[in-house]
Amino acid sequence: MKTTKFLPMLAFAAVACAQRGGGPPLTSLKAVPVPAVPGLEQYVRDEAALVVLGKALFWDMQAGSDGKTACASCHFHAGADHRVQNQLAPPHASTAGITPNRTLTAADFPFHRPGTLDAPREVAGSAGTFQRSFFDVVTGAAEVDGADLQVTSRNTPSVINAVFNVRNFWDGRASNIFNGVTPSGDADTTASVLAWRDGHLLTERVRLENSSLASQAVGPVLNEIEMSYTGRNFAKVAEKLLTLRPLGRQAVSAEDSVLGAYADASGIGLAAEYSYRQLIEAAFEPAYWAAPEGNQMTANFSLFWGLAIQAYEATLISNDSRLDQFLEGNTQALTTLEQQGMREFLGGASQCTQCHQGTEFTAASFSNTRRPGFNPANPRDAGFFRTAVTPIEDDPGFGNGAFKSPGLRNVEFTGPYFHDGGQATLEQVMDFYARNGDFRAGGNLGPGIGQIRLNPQDRTAIVAFMKALTDDRVRHQRAPFDHPSLCIPTGHEEAAEGVLAADTTDGRFASSAIDRWALIPAVGKDGDVAPLQTFDELLRGIGNDGSRAHNLTQACAP
Ligand code: HEC
Ligand code: HEC
Structure with a gap:
């Protein structure tokens, strides 16, 4: 023996x-220990409450400026994304081969083969950004302006185990140092938050190490981080979310490993007593939100957002x-x-x-x-x-x-x-x-x-x-990989084959296309008996009979 x-x-x-x-x-x-964040206790008074807030924010479709895009919209599948519609982004001005509703097939892969290396080069990124409703289509034509195609220019990596990365993103641009406001760490010398101390509202610098995920998380919400619109954008996100019920249009399982105890009895969203304001107050030190003046909670929203999402992502560890x-x-x-x-x-x-x-x-x-x-x-x-x-x-x-x-x-x-x-x-x-x-x-x-x-x-x-x-917990979406429901865009409605139907519901975006949506159902801590579908299975339609989870065949109305 x-x-x-x-x-x-x-x-x-x-x-x-x-x-x-x-x-x-x-x-x-x-x-392998999860890297601790030295000095976090200056900001956070309850780390469990921080994870609750982070999971709600990460999965909440209301966070996007279109009211339909969550972080999870591109990170719903083993922490990544395996959709096939509208996933192609051109690296050049050339839009050869890119048409609206272009659905990848098994025959498209691999993109490059020996002897065909001069073929049009494309990127399979993730459809659906926060500006998705600005998706510009020339109504009645099959052409789409490649520059306006709202597809990320890189493929989505998984958030699972990302806490072990010193720096995040394919190019490492999410700094290991979190400055409380922007992704660029020490390089941003203007970033600051407001602290209420001894009756005064003071400007304070934040510098937290081992916080690449917090730096990363404040990136996607700000569309143009280079353009100092930072604070304004975050204030808008805050003003909106602070008035909405967390996950207000999504199913939350009473068995959810983190959110179950907070779920509304109706099965939709969190219960009325758990607003984002209350979740922030439970997780963070009052010095960062309790000032009677100056709209402090709104001003510091990037700090709450970054640290809460980081704390949630730090629980997504597949070590079994x-x-x-x-x-x-x-x-x-x-x-x-x-x-x-x-x-x-x-x-x-x-x-x-x-x-x-x-x-x-x-x-x-x-x-x-x-x-x-x-x-x-x-x-x-x-x-x-x-x-x-x-x-x-x-x-x-x-x-x-x-x-x-x-x-x-x-x-x-x-x-x-x-x-x-x-x-x-x-x-x-x-x-x-x-x-x-x-x-x-x-x-x-x-x-x-x-x-x-x-x-x-x-x-x-x-x-x-x-x-x-x-890890089988990932395969079957068991805790900590369980989650609320989500509607994800999977292409656009067509008026005729290859011709996108125009969205006439909002006069401001008369040339927008109508999204098609697929349901990612909510699961509780015990997950789903059906294993996740692989990308190759999705391409081949394997598992559409329900033998695979996330096969994107169930319609959804966001
Ligand atoms: C020189 C460093 C290097 C070596 C050697 C290397 N890899 Fe990689 N691997 C990378 C990098 C960098 C990427 C991402 C490349 C990119 O996307 O441009 C990658 C990507 C991958 C991916 C895709 C993962 C994903 O999520 O997209 C797999 C799978 C992989 N490597 C497996 C292997 C295996 C198996 C070997 C040995 C046969 C190997 N790698 C050798 C550096 C390396
Ligand atoms: C529209 C799709 C989309 C949305 C929405 C989105 N992401 Fe991502 N995410 C991506 C893509 C694509 C990358 C890779 C980008 C790059 O490396 O340049 C990425 C990278 C990441 C990484 C880095 C992982 C690594 O290994 O480098 C993390 C962590 C992450 N996203 C978390 C989030 C969070 C948190 C949110 C919400 C605040 C979010 N994402 C919203 C598509 C998306």
């Missing part, structure tokens, strides 16, 4: 030695995958093929751990910064690499075409892959690596690109291993 118990650990230790890139050892993610169980000593948790894939992944020929290191599976993690000789000024040390997914001129990313190495947990569900969403399946990702990238011109290739040696069996084993990185 003893020998069988210890054998895999020994085998594992042997492969761990071969791990490239000098990353931290592979352990269960349960052994079968790999974690294996590393905790359950030798049955991984199949022989998955264990072989693990050895290939960690071994030298695949090069994977040059960039997907440690148990977070990314060099952009806090754990990686603790290794000897770590230099934060070196993009590669910080986890940013160029793997030749797109030409540098299409998207320079962090600089010279480098992008944040994504963590690979739950990667089974986060397709399409890469910053351009150009690969539909993990097999396609492996083919990409086996051919050592697509657009190598311009150099700056990350370590190992050019030396990856993978035969078809190795690729199959590595794909099997990556699928063992799924």
Whole structure:
């Protein structure tokens, strides 16, 4: 018994030695502490209440300026987005191949194939921004102005485990330092909040470390962060949300792991006694909202928004995958093929751990910064690499075409892959690596690109291993991954094939198209028996019979 118990650990230790890139050892993610935010207690008096506020804000469709877009609208599916309609954004002025309602099909992937690299280059981003109602369509024509197409120019990464990233976004622009107002940390020297001290309303600077998620969260609400409209936009968000019932048009399960106790008996929204004002008062120190003058709560809304959403996202940790169980000593948790894939992944020929290191599976993690000789000024040390997914001129990313190495947990569900969403399946990702990238011109290739040696069996084993990185709580939307209902846009109504119907309900936006909406049903802490649908299954219509969750076949009226 003893020998069988210890054998895999020994085998594992042997492969761990071969791990490239000098990353931290592979352990269960349960052994990795969530980075604390020093000084948070100056602002927050109840961290549990902070998570309640954060979860409500993250899922509330009323937060968007169109009243229909939540953070969750693009982060509803294993923390990411797997929609196929209206997901293409052109990187250039050219809109070749982009038509309204363009629905991706399996045949569109991968975007780039050897020999076809001069084909139109597109990005599978996320449809539906806060300006969605300004989606400009030339009424009666199939053409749409590419510049006005409200699709993000990059594919949506998962918010699950993002708390372990030192910096967030594909290009790392969400600062690790939260200044209380904008995403740019110390670089923004004007950001400040209002504090009520000894009968005076004082201007105060905020500087919180380990808060990239708070810096990130204040980004999407402000459409043009470069244009100092910051405070004004946030005040508007505040004025609106403070008068609305949280999640007022969405179903909230009485069994929701966080919001259940606050849910209204009608099943819709939070109960009347839990307004955003009350949730903020419960979570934050009165010095930041109790001033009898100066509209302090509205003025400080970005602080509440950032810290609350960060606290909620910090609970989204998937540390119970079968790999974690294996590393905790359950030798049955991984199949022989998955264990072989693990050895290939960690071994030298695949090069994977040059960039997907440690148990977070990314060099952009806090754990990686603790290794000897770590230099934060070196993009590669910080986890940013160029793997030749797109030409540098299409998207320079962090600089010279480098992008944040994504963590690979739950990667089974986060397709399409890469910053351009150009690969539909993990097999396609492996083919990409086996051919050592697509657009190598311009150099700056990350370590190992050019030396990856993978035969078809190795690729199959590595794909099997990556699928063992799924936490079943994510697969079945169990706590902490349970959530309120959500309506998400999935394309537009058509008057005739290829012709968008004009929305005539609001004269100000006579040329807007009518959104089509799909329901993401609310689930409580026990989740859904049906597993999430993968992107590839969505493309192929697998699971539309209800055997997969989030198959986007149920209509929804926002
Ligand atoms: C319209 C779709 C959309 C909405 C709405 C949206 N996001 Fe995102 N999110 C994205 C995309 C696309 C990226 C990647 C952008 C980039 O890297 O340049 C992203 C990146 C992120 C990341 C970084 C993850 C990482 O690994 O780098 C986090 C965290 C995140 N979003 C949280 C939020 C929060 C919080 C909100 C609401 C305040 C929000 N998102 C609203 C699409 C969206
Ligand atoms: C040189 C560093 C580097 C190496 C080596 C590397 N990766 Fe990556 N990986 C990245 C970066 C950077 C990205 C994001 C690239 C982009 O979107 O432009 C990425 C993306 C991915 C993705 C897509 C994840 C998502 O959510 O979109 C998968 C899957 C992946 N890598 C698996 C692997 C495997 C398996 C190996 C080994 C065969 C490997 N990587 C080798 C740096 C690397």
